[in-house]
Amino acid sequence: MxxxxxxxxxxxxxxxxxxxxxxxxxxxxxxxxxxxxxxxxxxxxxxxxxxxxxxxxxxxxxxxxxxxxxxxxxxxxxxxxxxxxxxxxxxxxxxxxxxxxxxxxxxxxxxxxxxxxxxxxxxxxxxxxxxxxxxxxxxxxxxxxxxxxxxxxxxxxxxxxxxxxxxxxxxxxxxxxxxxxxxxxxxxxxxxxxxxxxxxxxxxxxxxxxxxxxxxxxxxxxxxxxxxxxxxxxxxxxxxxxxxxAGEEVTPPSRQQRLETALRHLNLYAGYYGERKTLLDMRKHLCWYSRGLNGASEFRAAINRCTTLTEVKEQSISFFNQESN
Ligand SMILES: Cc1cc2nc3c(=O)[nH]c(=O)nc-3n(C[C@H](O)[C@H](O)[C@H](O)COP(=O)(O)O)c2cc1C
Incomplete structure (x- = not known):
């Protein structure tokens, strides 16, 4: 099966x-x-x-x-x-x-x-x-x-x-x-x-x-x-x-792919629930998207301090665009 x-x-x-x-x-x-x-x-x-x-x-x-x-x-x-x-x-x-x-x-x-x-x-x-x-x-x-x-x-x-x-x-x-x-x-x-x-x-x-x-x-x-x-x-x-x-090779998502999906998720969320709820609820999702990457714990702390979605996006772009793994 x-x-x-x-x-x-x-x-x-x-x-x-x-x-x-x-x-x-x-x-x-x-x-x-x-x-x-x-x-x-x-x-x-x-x-x-x-x-x-x-x-x-x-x-x-x-x-x-x-x-x-x-x-x-x-x-x-x-x-x-x-x-x-x-x-x-x-x-x-x-x-x-x-x-x-x-x-x-x-x-x-x-x-x-x-x-x-x-x-x-x-x-x-x-x-x-x-x-x-x-x-x-x-x-x-x-x-x-x-x-x-x-x-x-x-x-x-x-x-x-x-x-x-x-x-x-x-x-x-x-x-x-x-x-x-x-x-x-x-x-x-x-x-x-x-x-x-x-x-x-x-x-x-x-x-x-x-x-x-x-x-x-x-x-x-x-x-x-x-x-x-x-x-x-x-x-x-x-x-x-x-x-x-299907026998195809699977490569783990790159930081860039993670960023694209995280931002798409964030934007869909904001369109659905508005800024306040998105700010609170998306914290956990962004933490999950960052799991296993270098600098993830600093990113999590930074996200938790953000008070607007614009800040969250800026933090996300800067974190996921880093060169390291
Ligand atoms: C946060 C959370 C909420 C859940 N809510 C539901 C639910 O509304 N209905 C349901 O049938 N199961 C619910 N479950 C159980 C999951 O559907 C699933 O059966 C369970 O988590 C085991 O699968 P997993 O190890 O892949 O998470 C929930 C599980 C979690 C962790």
Whole structure:
């Protein structure tokens, strides 16, 4: 199994490399940068089913996307079958695929019965997937964890329910809810789920390099992979994987390439969110773009002192244009 097209329901992706949904990170500017760098599909940040059916402005904001972000999957969270069905119906106007979040470990979310809390309620999962399936004709994916704790690992049961109720693919982030993001993801669970289901299984967890991507595909036999934190400051990872699979030589991005992408990201962000939010949010992205380069820590300190976007751009140009590595 390697880099190939991937069919999820009626949608065929150009390859099997997908950007993971990450709340607070994978907004439209981020998704555009990643799609331009070779990803075949991106997901929205998680969107409340309740918020969506009440037409909250902030919720609608999360659904905005550009043509570059095609295809685009809308990820919903919630715990009520009727609400999620209505939300899936509405979300179908905004994306090409719909996803249900059953992996979020955040307290506020699980206390409401949503996210990874659903892993503890197989019967409710069946009702939710069945209701969402009836509410949309778009491909439906479900993103799950291994289970709630190590004592109740149940990804196979939950994956089977999703498949039986009409989901078109299951994405597994093989950590338990109690593990949060600690330790390692257990890729054996992805392999077991792939052997158990007939619909596509997509693996998520700890892919930082192209080597990791090929290792996950090989060790688990999964149909596609999702990359989250490994894309921080490194959207080129997607193209690097595609190029390596095609036997092409891969060269790491030059300082000039990093500058071009960082500035494009900054400008997209500013166009979307305005100066104030861009100034704050882009600090972390610029730090990520500078990782591993000489002078990165001084650059980070300088960026944190900037009070206008013009200053940020000047600092970036001067840092990335240096001669050293
Ligand atoms: C900051 C952050 C936000 C996340 N938000 C979401 C989310 O909204 N929905 C979701 O299904 N997973 C979310 N995740 C989990 C990722 O999609 C992914 O499954 C996980 O980070 C493991 O993959 P990685 O090691 O490639 O990052 C989030 C992860 C991070 C680090």
């Amino acid at each position: 390697s880099i190939t097209t991937l069919k999820i329901g009626a949608v065929t992706l150009k390859n099997n490399l997908i950007l993971a949904p990450m709340a607070g990170i994978t907004n439209s500017p981020y998704r555009q940068i990643v799609m331009e760098s070779g990803a075949a599909l991106t997901y929205s940040e998680m969107i409340s089913g309740n918020g969506l059916i009440r037409d909250g402005l902030r919720t609608l904001e999360l659904l905005k996307r550009t043509l570059v972000e095609t295809p685009f999957a809308v990820q919903l969270f919630g715990d009520d079958p009727e609400v999620l069905a209505e939300a899936a119906h509405i979300a179908s106007r905004y994306g090409e695929l719909i996803d249900l979040n059953m992996g979020c470990p955040v307290k506020k979310v699980v206390r409401s019965g949503a996210g990874s809390a659903l892993m503890q309620e197989p019967q409710k999962v069946a009702k939710i997937i069945c209701a969402m399936r009836q509410a949309t004709s778009l491909p439906l994916t479900v993103k799950i964890r291994s289970g709630w704790t190590v004592a109740d690992i149940n990804f196979q049961l939950i994956g089977q329910i999703c498949q039986d109720e009409g989901a078109d693919a299951v994405i597994l982030h093989p950590r338990t809810r109690c593990q949060g993001f600690g330790g390692h993801s257990n890729w054996q669970h992805i392999r077991q789920l792939k052997q158990h289901l007939t619909i596509p299984v997509i693996g998520s967890g700890d892919i930082i390099t192209a080597d990791d991507a090929f290792a996950m595909l090989e060790q688990t036999g999964c149909d596609g992979i999702m990359i989250g934190r490994g894309s921080y400051g490194n959207p080129w990872l997607f193209n690097a994987i595609v190029q390596r699979a």
